[in-house]
Amino acid sequence: MRFLTLNIGASKATLAEYSLSGKRKLTLTAYGSGDLSGIDANDPAALSAALPPVLHEILRTHGIKPGPLVVSLSGQMVFPRFAKFPAVGDAAKLDQLVGYEIEQNVPFPIDEIVSDCQFLGTTPEGDKAALIVAAKLEGVRAVTESAQSAGLKPTIVDVSPMAVCNALRFTNPRLAGCTVVLDIGAKTTNLIILENEKIYNRSIPVAGNAITKEIAQAFGCSLEEAEQLKIERGYVSLGGVTEDEDEVTDQVSKIIRNVLTRLHVEVSRSINFYRSQQGGSAPSSLFLTGGSVRLPQLAEFFTESLQVQVEFLNPFVGVSVGSRVDMSVLENDAFTLAESVGLALRQTDLAAIQLNLMPPELIEQARTIRRIPFLAVGALAFLGALGAGWYAESHLKEVANAEFELVQAKNDQLKAKESALKVAQSAVKKEQETCDGFQQLLMRRSETVRRLAAVRESLKQVDGLWITAWEPLKATNRDDDSRGKESAAPLEGAKITVRGWKDAMTKAEEAWAKLNNGQKKTANVIVMDSLRKATTLFAKVEPENMRELKSCLMEYTIKVTFAPPQSIVASAGKGKEAGK
Numbered sequence: 001m002r003f004l005t006l007n008i009g010a011s012k013a014t015l016a017e018y019s020l021s022g023k024r025k026l027t028l029t030a031y032g033s034g035d036l037s038g039i040d041a042n043d044p045a046a047l048s049a050a051l052p053p054v055l056h057e058i059l060r061t062h063g064i065k066p067g068p069l070v071v072s073l074s075g076q077m078v079f080p081r082f083a084k085f086p087a088v089g090d091a092a093k094l095d096q097l098v099g100y101e102i103e104q105n106v107p108f109p110i111d112e113i114v115s116d117c118q119f120l121g122t123t124p125e126g127d128k129a130a131l132i133v134a135a136k137l138e139g140v141r142a143v144t145e146s147a148q149s150a151g152l153k154p155t156i157v158d159v160s161p162m163a164v165c166n167a168l169r170f171t172n173p174r175l176a177g178c179t180v181v182l183d184i185g186a187k188t189t190n191l192i193i194l195e196n197e198k199i200y201n202r203s204i205p206v207a208g209n210a211i212t213k214e215i216a217q218a219f220g221c222s223l224e225e226a227e228q229l230k231i232e233r234g235y236v237s238l239g240g241v242t243e244d245e246d247e248v249t250d251q252v253s254k255i256i257r258n259v260l261t262r263l264h265v266e267v268s269r270s271i272n273f274y275r276s277q278q279g280g281s282a283p284s285s286l287f288l289t290g291g292s293v294r295l296p297q298l299a300e301f302f303t304e305s306l307q308v309q310v311e312f313l314n315p316f317v318g319v320s321v322g323s324r325v326d327m328s329v330l331e332n333d334a335f336t337l338a339e340s341v342g343l344a345l346r347q348t349d350l351a352a353i354q355l356n357l358m359p360p361e362l363i364e365q366a367r368t369i370r371r372i373p374f375l376a377v378g379a380l381a382f383l384g385a386l387g388a389g390w391y392a393e394s395h396l397k398e399v400a401n402a403e404f405e406l407v408q409a410k411n412d413q414l415k416a417k418e419s420a421l422k423v424a425q426s427a428v429k430k431e432q433e434t435c436d437g438f439q440q441l442l443m444r445r446s447e448t449v450r451r452l453a454a455v456r457e458s459l460k461q462v463d464g465l466w467i468t469a470w471e472p473l474k475a476t477n478r479d480d481d482s483r484g485k486e487s488a489a490p491l492e493g494a495k496i497t498v499r500g501w502k503d504a505m506t507k508a509e510e511a512w513a514k515l516n517n518g519q520k521k522t523a524n525v526i527v528m529d530s531l532r533k534a535t536t537l538f539a540k541v542e543p544e545n546m547r548e549l550k551s552c553l554m555e556y557t558i559k560v561t562f563a564p565p566q567s568i569v570a571s572a573g574k575g576k577e578a579g580k
Helices: 044-062 091-105 137-149 160-171 208-219 223-233 247-278 298-306 327-336 338-347 360-371 374-445 447-459 502-515 523-532 568-578
Strands: 002-008 012-021 025-035 068-073 078-085 113-122 128-136 153-159 179-184 189-195 198-204 285-289 309-312 465-476 491-501 538-550 553-562
Touching (some): 012 044, 068 160, 078 091, 091 113, 128 137, 137 153, 160 179, 160 189, 160 198, 160 338, 179 247, 189 247, 198 247, 223 247, 247 298, 285 298, 491 523, 502 523, 502 553, 523 538
Parallel strands (some): 285 309
Antiparallel strands (some): 002 012, 012 025, 078 128, 113 128, 179 189, 189 198, 465 491, 491 553, 538 553
């Protein structure tokens, strides 16, 4: 049996193809993702416009053929509720109680929603524990109709958090105690708590995009550049007094920790609410999944902040992988596919939670098909194929023209917005250039002080040294790196005359040799090596001359070439070290 799964996140849609042998042997045969970052995935109109072409592209690119589909709704589209009902009356009475619970707690008219309920077991008090979910019919249809327009056949409409629950219980069949799952995506974090017959779910609006926005604001860069910084240099700082040697990496790591601290506060608040309202226990373990859990040291952060055992949810324990799947790519994407595996489990008998929010018309359509005898189904299918061919041929042009007009209207709106945006960007650029000029002036005012401070700091490497002269040198054209390139600004420099007591210099040289396995280095070289480390201030450091003034006094001259001015962002970070 071959079927597909579709999960729609805040920034992308992932379509996967599975094969099922028997009732339990699942194999992932292909998968792919499409970008949805430019739209609000919770807006039915926007999703209906953007999703079909994304699905067509995934099918084409990854060689996936249309087929039966299990699709999930994001946690933000669904109203979940854990409820308890007295164990009295028959099934009809329970259904009435469930309907009343939905009417009282879902903030939309009953004819505008689709809902489902699953009884999870009996509480210690003897009540029936139930999980109720509801979603706006408009949003559900946006997903199912988009899938149908791409040739897919929705059979089950699941809920994202419950699909993750099924994946967790499948991969960890001996799960015990209170377990927390954090599905950290782009815009939201789905928090799920599992304990015996209890399930608690909450969507927290703190996730990967919040980190990207904070980085962009701190560095004054675009969101794309901030995302690159997060991916290439980001990790979760574990707090304390430790600092990364690279100032940019250190700042990024602390920004990430600040955002995750906000997430930790919301997680702790949700856990406390669950324990007080549902009589739950303290968590004993936490599982991480989602596209944003790739950040290094994330598990250590939650271990430290929540004091629980933390693991990453590996959804492919017990799921085979076909030869068409690139294993090196799958290793990186496994964090984002727990929901997909949970959806695939709905085609087996291994899914613990089996909710279905299919629109009424699709349910009725499935029932009608099942009632028709097989021969009639074949005849209707044949006639339907003929009719569909005629209808497609006659109606295709009208549909295409209508869609073209919609696209053209949207294109005109975007062009108008683009023009306005370009004007605004031009104004911002002019203001930025003015600000950069002022900042450069302010920075140059302190350059001499910082250079002098760096020289004085280097002289501390040898006791008994002092500066007797600082002779500025005229700017000279660059050599070395400037040859064959555009003309670079000339570099300034200075001659620095230093005097010191000969015996103190000798002691410093002997101390340096002891620390460096007997290697020898003169006092002036020790000082110059220290100066060369200040690369943001000095491009070149050279000895000029050295002479003995008296038997107890030495004098030497160092020629330094100043480093070119740093960019605004670089100076803001690296200037701290040079100014110490």
